[in-house]
Amino acid sequence: MQHLRRLRLHVRDRHVVMDNGILRVTLSKPDGTVTGIRYNGIDNLLEVLNEESDRGYWDLVWSPPGSTVTTGTFERIVGTNFKVVVESEEQIELSFSRTWDTSVEGKLAPLNIDKRFVMLSGCSGFYSYAIYEHLEGWPGFNLDETRIAFKLRKDKFHYMAMADNRQRYMPLPDDRLPGRGQQLAYPEAVLLVNPVEPEFEGEVDDKYQYSCENKDLKLHGWICMDPPLGFWQISPSSEFRSGGPLKQNLTSHVGPTTLAMFISAHYAGLDLVPKFGEGEPWKKVFGPVFMYLNSAMEGDDSLSLWEDAKKQVLDEVQSWPYSFPESEDFPPSAERGNVSGRLLVKDRYISYEYVPASGAYVGLAPPGEIGSWQRECKDYQFWTRADEEGFFFVNDIRAGDYNLYAWVPGFIGDYLSEDSITITSGCFIYMGNLVYEPPRNGPTLWEIGIPDRSAGEFYIPDPNPKYINKLYVNHPDRFRQYGLWERYAELYPNGDLVYTVGESDYTKDWFFAQVTRKKDDKTYQGTTWQIKFKLDMLNPTGTYKLRLALASAAQAELEVRVNISDENPPLFSSGLIGSDNAIARHGIHGLYWLFNVDIRGTLLVRGNNIIYLTQANSTSPFQGVMYDYIRLEGPQIDLSPN
Structure with a gap:
């Protein structure tokens, strides 16, 4: 059986296929959209009723500099150059890139974008990440949103899960259409008045009801009951997401759709829209995120697929930062740094003693003012939670200059370290005891x-x-x-x-x-x-x-x-x-x-x-x-x- 699990790459005129014997992923060439996912006897898990370009894709929304709204031009990111980065017995990595020049000014966001897709031997899923770059001399713009979207087959995937207590059978996309659904105060919220399945009659469907904070946004997806299989999106890190641990993002919603949100203004507004000046150099890696597929035996509880996916999350988190990405812009663990210390709270109206900052959120983010991390949206952030005694460990931080920020549940305000921290390859920085004095004038x-x-x-x-x-x-x-x-x-x-x-x-x-x-x-x-x-x-x-x-x-x-x-x-x-x-x-x-x-x-x-x-x-x-x-x-x- 071993030969059936060997990685295979098939490059054709208009498509390229990655196959490891467990699943088979087809992408358009050179566009780099996922047109098909074959798994567990189903020829395509993606919505075959949609055009090929509307099944699995990276997209963005951008607007001209100075824009005061969070909406703009929607753009599916279409590659113009295809390259095989790695083809070995253990790994396939494909690149679908596009380069910007003045001939497309005003038509495309001024970004070079390199979308990567990775399949590993023996792995029940595939990875995707992308490198975005804005070069000197290029026009300014706002990047209102960017994400990956997968649209699954509505005849197969009816059960959505994103937490132990947030999972359910979902309505069909048809139920949101006029005649079956009635729009409420805004387009996203629809009252289901005549749904295909009567059980949903009288319910409200709204994708924002399934949003999630970055700190908890590691797993969400869909289950098909016949045959029993799951399509999951796993994000082992939030380092590439904007706004810190409490920033909220969309997850999965009626479609059936699953999203990997990287930049969005949701629950924040214009503050969380990166604004790039003319000629401002910038580069960032979004991802990798993992599209994980699992299946159950006939007769098994289909909801066991959720439990299995949770175990897979632990494996992915332990493997972060991944060692396999071939881009030099994604540094492995050995090239990153680590920071540890202890945070104490000094509030003499509560205690003469220093109080351990139990459960504090401690993070490294680009240098800024007190609390600026929650509006930071261009670079990387690295967060952890302190233990009961206030000790914290922030690991695998990309090289660069940062401030250390924190806030402590039970106390108002924000902590900011006085000195900036320079992270270098392989460094271990111990900061000792840090003291936060929350705002306080009197009893x-x-x-x-x-x-x-x-x-x-x-x-x-x-x-x-x-x-x-x-x-x-x-x-x-x-x-x-x-x-x-x-x-x-x-x-x-x-x-x-x-x-x-x-x-x-x-x-x-x-x-x-x-x-x-x-x-x-x-x-x-x-x-x-x-x-x-x-x-x-x-x-x-x-x-x-x-x-x-x-x-x-x-x-x-x-x-x-x-x-x-x-x-x-x-x-x-x-x-x-x-x-x-x-x-x-x-x-x-x-x-x-x-x-x-x-x-x-x-x-x-x-x-x-x-x-x-x-x-x-x-x-x-x-x-x-x-x-x-x-x-x-x-x-x-x-x-x-x-």
């Missing part, structure tokens, strides 16, 4: 929420029964239901939210998003929330500090007033902030914001006080903020031991 008088960059601890309502995704009923991710923004006005029909410190419970009495209120079919109004609190003692000459940590902002303007509800101008205004769209896209956070508002003691009174939080921008249902955490600090006090 906590009261707080609302948990500082974890998410609004998940607040009150998330039940969805409107007309707009349910059954997967998320009684689910930890209940916030992924459609239309929750409309529930606010139903819960608070006659007035806005009022929260009383010491009496209210933020898990029940603090709505997860401060949204606008619908007045009629076309107009909306801002909302003003009140925080009522009592001060038994008052220092009129002192300065109190209001900390407002936001988990999300979408075209919002947050205003703060103290004890005078109509004070103009307000004590504080954020100005117009945010475009993460997390409210509309079923998120519980977008980008993190931290505002620190000084309140003079003369603005407060001994006894009952009110802070008014107004979200003033109100032209759509999706504008608003999500709070991560709110704290009022008293004036600074002397904490010296004497």
Whole structure:
């Protein structure tokens, strides 16, 4: 049988075929689109009803420099030059490249792109990665999005999985079409009114309900029940993705479609769109990602394919960085560096001792300001989580200059190392004890929420029964239901939210998003929330500090007033902030914001006080903020031991 598993490469006029006896992958030549995947007796797992160019492909969206939107020209990346990079008993690596010149200016994104596809002997799947390059002298542009898309056969793949508790039978793409589906507030959300399978009637389908944070985005895909087989996409690393560990991306969705997202503005907006100036040199490797295929015996539980795919993820993660890519732009482990240390937290209003930064997110990203990593989108980032004692190890970092960044669940703000770090081939850098001093002026008088960059601890309502995704009923991710923004006005029909410190419970009495209120079919109004609190003692000459940590902002303007509800101008205004769209896209956070508002003691009174939080921008249902955490600090006090 061994000879049947030998790698074979067949180069034809218009196609090239990689075959290792387990699967057979056909690509167009020189375009470099995947037109066929033969596996387990099925001639093609990809949607044969689609044109060959619309089955498995790399694509991008680009726009001219200065563009203020996140949409632009959609472009499937079509190679013009084909090359066999490696052909051996162990590996086939193919290159489909295109070079840019001024003859295509305005028609194609100004990038040289080299798409690579790799098949290994004895491996049940194949890999893909690409090298993008922008050269000196070339025009500037914005790279709004880039990804790989695979469109599978809708007559075969009906079950989608991306987590142990996020998997289900899915509707058909036909169910989203007019007559079977009714578009809701935006095109991605469709109410299934007459689906092919009656079981889906009355459900909402929306690809954003299946988004995922980079830190968890390692595995997703589809299962075919007859014969039982799985098509999975495995990403063992997020080093090549933008925005850090909390950036959210699309995964799989009705199609059946599976995506490898590399750059996107989702849950962030224009901040996460790389903007290249004229002649700005840049090169980046996206991937490799692994398309893994598995099968089960007749009679076996088809969902065992998910469990098998999870085991494969562990193998891929342990193999990262891969040793097989032949591009000199993808350095192997021996040419990378490593950083370790310990992060401690110093907050003397909590403890005189240093507190281990348990579970801290610690990462290396390009040099920048405090917190700049969450908006960084051109280069590489390397993240880990500290252990319970605050020790961290960041391994296999590409050579280059970085800052070390961190944030600690339970504490507001961001850590930034004072000195930049230069990573060289094979280096091991021990940074010793690092100390993070989170923003703090005085003792906590009261707080609302948990500082974890998410609004998940607040009150998330039940969805409107007309707009349910059954997967998320009684689910930890209940916030992924459609239309929750409309529930606010139903819960608070006659007035806005009022929260009383010491009496209210933020898990029940603090709505997860401060949204606008619908007045009629076309107009909306801002909302003003009140925080009522009592001060038994008052220092009129002192300065109190209001900390407002936001988990999300979408075209919002947050205003703060103290004890005078109509004070103009307000004590504080954020100005117009945010475009993460997390409210509309079923998120519980977008980008993190931290505002620190000084309140003079003369603005407060001994006894009952009110802070008014107004979200003033109100032209759509999706504008608003999500709070991560709110704290009022008293004036600074002397904490010296004497």
